[in-house]
Amino acid sequence: IDPTMQDVPQLEVQGVFGFSGHVFSGLTVHPSGEHLIYPLGSIIILQRIKDGKQEFLHGHTNNISCISVSKSGSYIASGQVNFMGFKAVVIIWDYVQRTIYAQLQLHKAKVEALDFSPSDNYLVSLGGQDDGSIVVWNIKTKQAICGSPASAFSGGLCFTVQYSNTNDDIFVSAGSGTLRVWELDLLNRKIKPTECQTGKLKRIVKCLAITEDDQFIFCGTTSGDIMKINLKTRLLTDCGPVKTKFSLGVNVLRILKSGNLLVGSGCGTLTLCAGKFKTLKEVQLDKGVTSIALKGEGQQYFVGTEAAQMYRFSYDDFKAELISSSHKSAVRDVAVCAGTSELFATCSEEDIRLWHVDKPIELLCITVPNITCNSLEIMTDGHSIISAWSDGKIRVFTPESGQLMLIIHDAHKIGVTAIAGTRNSKRIVSGGGEGQVRIWELQPNNHKLLATMKEHKAAIKCIKIKSDDKECVSASSDGACIIWDIVQLVSLQMVIANTLFRTVCYHPDIYQIITSGTDRKVVYWDVFDGSAIREVEGSKSGAINGMAISQDGRHFVTGGDDRLLKVWDYMEGVVTHLGMVHGGSITSIKLCCNNSTLISTSADGAIVRWRFPHPSSS
Known part of the structure; x- marks a missing residue:
């Protein structure tokens, strides 16, 4: 974080909807x-089961790829994915203090899997x-003891690693054509594998x-069957089910106290199996x-x-909640x-979801397969959701x-990229990947194209309509923002900057717009003559992608690739509050x-609800 932001008050988080499934x-x-x-993205969420209260662990610089909790519960370990050529960090967290205990860096590009030894030593x-x-x-010294190639042959991929339940010196790794039991030789600082x-x-x-007594290893495979290996002899003892295999492979396995297996498959079935792989109960989930x-x-x-959903089950009734x-x-x-x-809507790849502000389960999910929804708006009369799609x-x-x-x-040749509706709910203004702005009139069960306005040279990223329904402004990645008269259907003013514009807002009371984009600056413009009135640095790193302004015009909010949500005083041009929960670029x-x-x-799929710190005086 920018040192000048250290003393800025924190925004209060009211809830985070999201899960990296x-x-x-x-x-x-x-x-x-x-x-x-x-x-969730680059953060870890601790959510109290009793009441849903959330806490957040920040420290990763990119998306988390794996996570493990120590047997005692004292530590959480998480690994991340990074860009090619860069080291990927492993962070060990102190669960009680909610702080970083150690940062470990040896792996390149990605940490695939992690596991703690039974006594929390390793x-x-x-x-x-x-x-x-x-x-x-070594967890106490925070140093590497030893390392080894995971597979015996070059190019052999390893996907998972699991520690013994009773022995700090034994763990198992597995992947494509490799299944190894490793023994730690602490004196010689080596690990010795046995195939x-x-x-x-x-x-x-x-x-x-691995069974609680360390007698057997169960291995879930991409073929949809489960191998049972004797951990002592390293020999295959069983494989099944023979007839009905798990469709799209076995993704996850858990052994219950009874010896029965819980099996999660790639096709979305959760199955309770007896020790001999006989199905006792089964339920079908989404993805x-x-x-x-x-x-x-x-x-x-x-x-x-994979559908980013969480379910709760009880062993007795085996019903998904x-x-x-x-x-x-x-x-x-x-x-x-x-x-x-009370309500808001969000859009993503393939779907639109309608939410109640206080609850993390959507009220409605509208799916259009294999197409991305780029933008949406709930019309002022509340009777319709208008949406812009990549097709x-x-x-x-x-x-x-x-x-x-x-x-x-x-509606547009290279996808509809931005959309807005008038306050009277009778017109839609849309922007496309080809740079056109189009105005549509909504009629009962029909529509009419009123105008096609082409002055932009690249995709329209944002459209905002003025509160009187007479003007709109379009922001484009060609470096121009154009103010349009949507009654006379002509352009009124253009502002140009050396940036790819991402977002724009009308000030509700004075004749100004504020813009931002890839140059990380927030610029105030005069609507009449298109002149820049003021410029402030909106971000130290990364583009600003989103912006909103309060109804009284006294404050505005920005967010972008630096993952920080900033609340600004409009007249002073200073940050009054800072939000640091997002684990991905704010969109x-x-x-x-x-x-x-x-x-x-x-960009990590998260939706965050905050308490806005400047409620309107009106």
Whole structure:
């Protein structure tokens, strides 16, 4: 963080909706049974199971790729993915203090998997595809003890690593054509591998589970079967199920106290199996199962899926209770309902979701497969959601049922990239990838194109309509913002800067607009003559992607690639409050009409609800 921001008051977080469902075994329960622990972008969320209260661990500079909690619960370890050529850090966190205990750096580009030894003395880490090494770390000294290539042959990929439950000197690694039991020789600072013998059975192992007494290793494979290996003899003892294999492979395994197995598959089935792989119970979830987290003795467990959903199960009834759902990819835009501060909508790849401000489960999910929704708005009358899609169509949905009310085909050639609706809910202004701005009139069950205005040379990134419905402003990545008369259908003014514009706002009372983009500057412009009035540095690093202004015009909010949400005093041009929760680039920001709730979204799929610190005096 910029040192000048150290003393700026923090924004109060009211809730974070989001879960990185693609991180395998990313959802865990702390041994105390008090918290769910899971990654979201570059942060770790500790969510109290009792009441949903959240805490956040910050320290990673890029997306978290794996997570592990020590057997005692004293430590959490997390690894990240990084850019090629850079080292990927492993962070050990002190759970009680909620602070960084150690930062460990040896692996290149990505940390694939982590696990603690049973007595918390050691941590084993596995590097990703570009690294291919296993390292054992001493937790007390915060130093590496030794390392080794994970696979016996060059190019052999290793996907997972699991420590013994009783012995600090034994752990297992597995992957494509490799399944090894390792012994730590502390005196000589070496780890010695022994290959497990599986005979003619050749499998790619995705996940491991070791029985509590360390007698057997269960290996989930991409082929959809499970191998059972004797840990002492390193020999294959069983493999199944023989007839009905798990579709799209076994992603995650957990062994219950009874000896039964919980199996999560790539097709989304969660199965309770007897020791001989016979199915006892099964339930179908949305998308592949990526995490199974046991609470206590396993009477209750939590399941995470690739659809970024979390479920709660009890062992007895084996019924899925959806406790959290979120976007599985970057959230592109957020829209708030004009008449109420209860509802807001977000859009992402393939879907639009409608949310209640206080609850993390969506009220409605509208899905359009294989197409990305770039922008959306809830019309002022509350009767429709207008949306801009990458296939060049504008789609209008009802907010109550999600039913498609209207579709405008071929609205823009290179996708619809921005959209806005007038206050009287009769017109739509849209922007496209080709740089056109188009004005549409909504008619009962139909639409009419009123104008096509082409002055921009590149994609339109943002459109805002003035409160009197007579003007709009379009911001483009060609470095121009154009103010349009949407009654006479002509351009009124153009402002040009050496930047790719990402966002623009009208000041509600004075004839000014504020803009921002890739040059990291916030610029105030005079609407009449297009002159720059003022310029402030909006960010020390990375583009500013989203901006919102309060109804009284006294404050505005910015957010971008630096992941910081900043509340500004409009007249003073200084930051009054700072929000530091997002684990990915902030993509959009909206202020609810009560002027006390702020919603921001980010590229890691997160939606964050904040208390806006300057409620309107009116």
